[in-house]
Amino acid sequence: MSVWKRVASCVLGLAAPLAGCEGTIGDPMGNRTDRPGGDYCASVDLDPGRVTVHRLNRDEYDNTVRDLLFEPTHPGAALPVDDESGDGFLNDADVLSIGTLLVEKYDGVARELAPDAVARTEFRDAYLDCTDGRACVESFVRDFGLRAFRRPPTDTEVRQLADLIENGSTDGDLDAGLELGIRAMLLSPSFLFRAEPHTTDVRELDSYEVASRLSYFLWQTMPDQELFDLAAEGALTEESTVRDQVDRMIEDPRFDGFFEGFLNRWLRVYRLEDYTPAETYAFDEELRTALFAETEAFVRHIIETDAPLTELLTANYSFLNERLADHYGVEGVSGDELQRVTFDEQRGGLLTQGSILAVTSHPNRTSPVQRGKWILEQLLCAPPPDPPADVDALLPENESGEPLTVRERLAEHRRNPECAVCHDKMDPLGLAFENFDPVGMWRDEESGHEVIATGELPDGTLFDGALELAQILAADEAYVGCVTEKLMAYSLGRALETTDYCIVDRVVDRASARGGSFRAVMEELVVDDVFRSVGGREEVER
């Protein structure tokens, strides 16, 4: 089934009726119209597209030198923070620019890393099993170069680097030469960029290229020994091997990189880092840490247990420590460690986690508009259109002076028909969460009035509160497609183009056939042609 059909027929009609509001609200790309319709997918050649040469971002750099040089510090901190893509990810190759400041910084960092590495026992054990001579230097370049470049160095590279190291070994001091060689490699484009050489036609990626795609997608770092070994055998062109590797990589501690690079950005939870609610709300560093940890532990559990994607929204459990349990009003949890807790009522699933409730709030009040927008953008990939220019995008105050609830203020705001056309559809989504304050604590009253969390969807479906809404969202077909889109954009490090939505569709179909789990989507994505081949599509005109 095409993506277009999927959206148009979406069961409970969240996304499609929104299209009726001014703009193109049902369009997953917001104001853009590149989502295909009709028989489009059957009529085009679904080539995998091209990814612009991909500079390592700050986190990838940090993790890579950790694994390459056994570097215990975080030298990436000295690099400028990268720009984000429209999706909010920090690994979009087109946005990862490079210029004079960055090259200078890379040079400065490499100068510090190289001598430290050469002096490190683990480094010498890994790459040096001899002490002098041309053969020794060349063997070092081959071993270290394989890992630094994530592919075997060419003979020319080996020769040039060996010359450089020998010439740099002033007065026979090999270490001085090695430092210089490492510096050169760390500053070279073969290290700093992931390049997938272009051909005119679509080509299958080679095993080394697949190894890097997998490791940067799932780990935010370079491939490990097993991936390099498989690459040397050419085994990563086989689907079954790739599937096995995904299973293995998910169990690995480096899988933390996935949560940092993908999950926190997709869910916008990274914004917790500098979220400062007004002083009236109980918030401290311990709570901030626990909120981060809850969401990560919860999603990790969903992935590890191969649970269906719907459970992400509907699970009746989560993982809390004492501080967070107190915050949520849950009894029986003690200590700093997270424990699995089953909820009776009030909470369940991602949407009632304090992390997300907080990052979609203003410091001094909840924002049902932001919460509704978050659902549309992050879960349904159907961002609302921008408000028309020159309307008052604000909540009116009560002229009589009696405090109004946020719900009442929003209702007043919707009296303007220009606003109502969209907000009639957006606001109910966010208002379902009014029982949760700006830091995610449960509340029965707001501004002195009992909270009303009921609402009606565009198609007339009624719901009461966050848990009922979560059930409705989980059943919406747009949801699984949206998660797949987000994963695909992140895994490839590029924005999706029109034909990509057809690919999303076939990944969803395959993942659904095997249970529709988060993990199934990840796995079906990496075995798809889009992930394991490259090229074909015309260049965008610059």
Next chain:
Amino acid sequence: MKKLSRRAFLGGAGVAISLPMLEAMVPIGRPKAVAQSDAPTRLLYVWVPNGMIRTGMKPSATGRGYTLPRQLASLEDVQGEFSVLSGLSNRPGQGSYTYPDGTVSSDGPGDHARDTGTFLTCARLKKTDGSDIRNGISVDQVAANYLQRFTPAIPSLVLATREGSYGGDSGYAPIYKSNISWANATTPMAKEASARAAFNRLFAGFDPTESEAQRNLRLARNQSVLDYCMDDIARLEGQLGARDQVKLDGYLSGIRQLEVKLSEEPFGMVCDPGTAPPASPSWTNLVDHMFEVIKLAFQCDRTRVATLMLEKPGNVYDFLSAGGSSISGVHHQMSHLEEGTNDVRRIEAINRWQMEQFGSLVRRLRDVDDGDGSLLDNSLVLFGGGLDATGHDGSDASMTPRASGPVHRHTNLPLFLAGRGRGAVTPGRHIEWTRNEPIADLYISMLQAAGVPDVSSFGIEGTGPLSQLA
């Protein structure tokens, strides 16, 4: 020519020793011909987010001797050092824009992305959240491309008080809202958000005890690294497509620039930069440290062009108070005057704080002797924002902030110009233009004052220097 300090500057640790004043002690990088002429003109651009409310900021009279409006009260002692600029516009930042040739472009909302992105480029942003970013070169980079012949190691400083992305806006990629300085249409200049790192970049790395032989060896080693990288890039270029080439061009120009910098370390430089700022100062202290770094860079002639993003749109100014309570809201949200007069008071408090920073910057540059005048006399400092956030409508002549004012305009920009640019500009006035003269014309004037040759246009609308500045 008199120099700034008799102490030889030593670098990273900020150690300095006294040396006798020698004729030859001019900063490296300044050719003798230039060194013997007057001190150079430096250009500095400081941007503040979300625009400013001009009520209480715009003087009622023009010319000299105007009465300082209440929002500028903190600038009394430096009133003669800057001018208030009223009536300039940057219309390519508008949602709907008619090009000079009559073409109409309607991009809808996104005024914050356009505020930041176009402030120094005066170009039309391509509304995209993805792969086809398009802006224009920014004025500071036009200046740097020329002035780098005098300061080849550091063509310009691109600074910010906050690192990273400042977020997207209504379909504009975050890259637009996060960068004022652009190397070209597709690539912003990475911004440095650590005063310490900026300081070290300017001044670290020079060892006065190094012998000639040691220096030659060090340079040869550096060169071998760079040579390898250039070979590698050449190999890669052959394998990749057109879009990759753009990325690799950025890398290659970075390597070439690094080559210049590494071979021109401040050997024999005469200037005392003092000690490096702390690694993580409090944010308000960071602003002072950033000003100091800019001052030192100019004073020691390490660069002649700098930009500073003084905060991001989403900042919280909870150390300020308005109406007796601390300001807990987010600047951007308040800037839409959502809560009416409450927000107006808060925004005005933030604007007063911004103007206090401007005053501190002006005093800092004024107090440095630059040979033939103060450093401020030999600089042009533009301070302000790319939006008129007053919240009034066009018929509201008194500019009273309304209880609701979501509209951010790209006309009547809040701008302040300090310094004399070595005589090109006469400060101490309120200058008003009445025909929405483009800020691009101001940039042409500033480029000309800095000696950049053959500047007759800039951005979409700049066609010549601005009147009334001299």
